[in-house]
Amino acid sequence: MTQYLQVTPATPAARGHAIKLYGPEGFAGMRKAGRLSAEILDALVPLVVPGVSTAELDDFVRERILAAGGIPANIGYSGYQHATCISINHVVCHGIPGEKKLKAGDILNIDLTSIIDGWYGDTSRMYFVGDVPVKARRLVDVTYECLMLGIEQAKPGNHLGDIGHAIQRHAEKHRMGVVRDFVGHGVGLVYHDLPDVYHFGSRGTGPELRPGMIFTIEPMINAGRADTKVLDDGWTAVTRDRSLSAQFEHSVGITETGCEIFTLSPAGLDRPPYSA
Numbered sequence: 001m002t003q004y005l006q007v008t009p010a011t012p013a014a015r016g017h018a019i020k021l022y023g024p025e026g027f028a029g030m031r032k033a034g035r036l037s038a039e040i041l042d043a044l045v046p047l048v049v050p051g052v053s054t055a056e057l058d059d060f061v062r063e064r065i066l067a068a069g070g071i072p073a074n075i076g077y078s079g080y081q082h083a084t085c086i087s088i089n090h091v092v093c094h095g096i097p098g099e100k101k102l103k104a105g106d107i108l109n110i111d112l113t114s115i116i117d118g119w120y121g122d123t124s125r126m127y128f129v130g131d132v133p134v135k136a137r138r139l140v141d142v143t144y145e146c147l148m149l150g151i152e153q154a155k156p157g158n159h160l161g162d163i164g165h166a167i168q169r170h171a172e173k174h175r176m177g178v179v180r181d182f183v184g185h186g187v188g189l190v191y192h193d194l195p196d197v198y199h200f201g202s203r204g205t206g207p208e209l210r211p212g213m214i215f216t217i218e219p220m221i222n223a224g225r226a227d228t229k230v231l232d233d234g235w236t237a238v239t240r241d242r243s244l245s246a247q248f249e250h251s252v253g254i255t256e257t258g259c260e261i262f263t264l265s266p267a268g269l270d271r272p273p274y275s276a
Contacts, residue, residue: 003019004019005018006212007189015192020186020190021210022214026188027214029118029188030251031262033070033119034121036068036116038263040112041269044057045269052101053099054095058082061084062083069116071116073113073122077191082096085111087247090245092179092238095108095236096236105129107128107132107140111123111247120191120251124218124249127272128272139221139223142174143247146178146219151250151252152166153166154217155209155254155259159203160197164206176221177243179219179221179245180200184199186213195213197216212254214254219248220246222244224244249263250264
């Protein structure tokens with residue numbers, strides 16, 4: 001039986017055995033953290049060009065978070081040493097920034113989390129580098145549509161399975177694979193909390209969605225099969241068949257009537273191609 005816990009000032013800020021329900025202070029904190037993360041993803045748009053290294057993009061993100069009075073959540077997390085994960089082409093998630101330079105035709109996901117006053121603003125977005133092939137554009141479009149269809153199901157009285165079902169149905173309608181090995185998660189005062197948010201499933205299954213729940217929805221969709229593997233660095237996950245992969249991520253909170261998206265782009269740059 002699913003357990004829920006109303007968060008109070010005395011609630012331990014740690015992953016537990018219950019799904020946390022946050023009040024107005026929690027939603028206010030997530031708005032602030034989510035907006036900072038979204039603003040930084042906006043600011044990256046003119047920087048994602050052929051010839052730039054992923055390390056340069058990571059440096060920019062780290063400096064922007066710190067300049068805003070935040071903390072880059074990824075630095076030091078389980079030994080990770082970068083502010084972002086940058087996943088290019090067939091990399092599904094957790095790509096490590098380095099000296100690799102972007103080239104025209106690449107697609108990439110930039111995933112970052114800002115901590116503001118203890119609240120975690122977790123989000124990711126896709127980018128195009130120069131002219132991108134039609135197949136890659138279609139994959140990115142379908143992945144964004146999957147995210148938003150999942151968010152449409154994020155409302156009180158529904159279940160987590162309704163979110164996963166909407167995502168899976170849309171992806172598979174387009175003959176694309178939904179990654180099973182990585183999922184969304186509860187977020188708030190804890191980076192990775194309950195519940196686990198699967199991007200596949202059946203209607204009416206899983207925990208009931210209740211006002212105050214805060215979690216990420218972050219479907220990873222492959223142009224080919226869903227299978228992945230993690231490289232020897234212990235972080236980088238890639239498609240087994242070398243097909244392209246795409247991902248978008250928002251942090252959302254369940255309200256009395258639906259959900260609030262904390263990580264929307266203030267500039268309206270929610271999916272590529274971007275005109276800014």
